[in-house]
Amino acid sequence: MGKRRIEVRVPYTPHLGQKLCHVSPARFRILANGRRWGKTRFAVAEALRLALAAPVRGWFVAPTFPLSRETWTDFLKVCPPELIRDVHKGERSIALINGSLLEWRSGNDEMALRGAGLDFVIIDEAARLKQESWEALRPALSDRQGRAILISTPKGRNWFFDMFTRGQDPGQPDYASWQFPSNTNPYFPPEEWEVAQRDLPELVFRQEYMAEFLEDAASVFRNIEKCATGALAEPVAGRRYVLGVDLARLVDFTVLTVMDVEARQVVAWDRFNSVDWLIQKERIKNMASRYNQAMIVIDSTGVGDPILEDLRRAGLRVQGYKFTNESKTQLVEALMLAFEKEEIHFPPIGVLINELRAFEYEMLPGGTIRYQAPEGHHDDCVISLALAWWGVSMPRRTLSRVVTV
Ligand SMILES: Nc1ncnc2c1ncn2[C@@H]1O[C@H](COP(=O)(O)OP(=O)(O)OP(=O)(O)O)[C@@H](O)[C@H]1O
Ligand SMILES: [Mg+2]
DSSP: OOOOOOOOOOSOOOOHHHHHHHHOOOSEEEEEOOTTSSHHHHHHHHHHHHHHHSOOEEEEEESSTGGGHHHHHHHHHHSOGGGEEEEETTTTEEEETTSOEEEEEETTOGGGGSSOOOSEEEEETGGGSOHHHHHHHGGGGTTTTOEEEEEEOOOSSSHHHHHHHHHTOTTOTTEEEEOOOGGGSTTSOHHHHHHHHHHSOHHHHHHHTSOOOOOSEEEOOOOHHHHOOSOOOOOOTTOOEEEEEEOOOSSSOEEEEEEETTTTEEEEEEEEOOOOHHHHHHHHHHHHHHTTSOEEEEEOSTTHHHHHHHHHHTTOOEEEEOOOHHHHHHHHHHHHHHHHTTOOBOOOOHHHHHHHHHOEEEEOTTSOEEEEOOTTOOOHHHHHHHHHHHHHTGGGSOOTTEEEO
């Protein structure tokens, strides 16, 4: 039977950055580009190109099965239907009319990544894939000298960073890597760049949009000295105040931070290390009543919850803030932004300044940023300030995380 020649139109015209990545002959291509750059679209189009050039077997891998939906739906968008012989939605595989077979896999399960002889693999969100999963997958490319395309926004200096570094080394011609910020995609709306730069902490913007590989750990608050101005002040009739409370747990301190809502200035501050709940409650009550029945924002996680209940029963205005990894990140990032914009002010209190300086982020292997005090340091002053700031800036934000009682 003679070969059939068919004309197809692929609905994709690569932008300049994508073209550069398409023409690279490197066996391992690593794209460490910003959000919305067109990484997924590039990889899907490249997979289609490889799959049409010859009958091949290729995999799409993502850190989880739900995440692999990105390349799956994009592939179906880009691939002309007349090229498809079979689609298996459940297990996610597609057979093309030239005999190529494309399969989608989750990187969660290392065992399921072993064994297959592959002509290529595309890894989406590669920086969030476990190193073990990449190591399990890599030998599958050996028999057929298969290619790999790794696409991701950087997530710290993990194995993906090592791969990226190889791609920058002229002594390793099998590897090529790129690092394009989001706005090198001509389809990326310029106003989106400005909004992201304004609304995200600099650190997050640098990672997600500028595509920087952040250090594994570094300090998070900028402009500390510039914000450390003004003095403590007595309550003024008619003014609104917020009281941020971080409760002492076992060995740390209770810290009370009172902020003037309009002036965005810390006007009262107290730190003591009594773990006696009765004493803690008394001091919170006194402080709130002194500052015109200040609205209290308190860490209501665990033992904080009954304390919040007691304060409410005593007739005080209280908002609870429940801590999870995610909600702590939100709380700290809101405070980081306030420092970056120099919107917050507090008297130069030594222990507070020291805690702010020491406070750091840590990049977890999965690419999540965790904010915390370094080993052996406290973060009570920072958290108390962050809770007060949350209360002060609340009207401008969604209240979904705050439990009103
Ligand atoms: N060459 C192109 N032509 C037209 N539109 C494009 C092109 N490349 C990307 N886009 C569009 O830009 C948007 C982002 O593309 P894509 O999802 O591939 O980016 P990404 O870098 O994978 O983003 P994320 O970081 O969110 O995963 C999509 O709406 C996509 O359709
Ligand atoms: Mg993508």
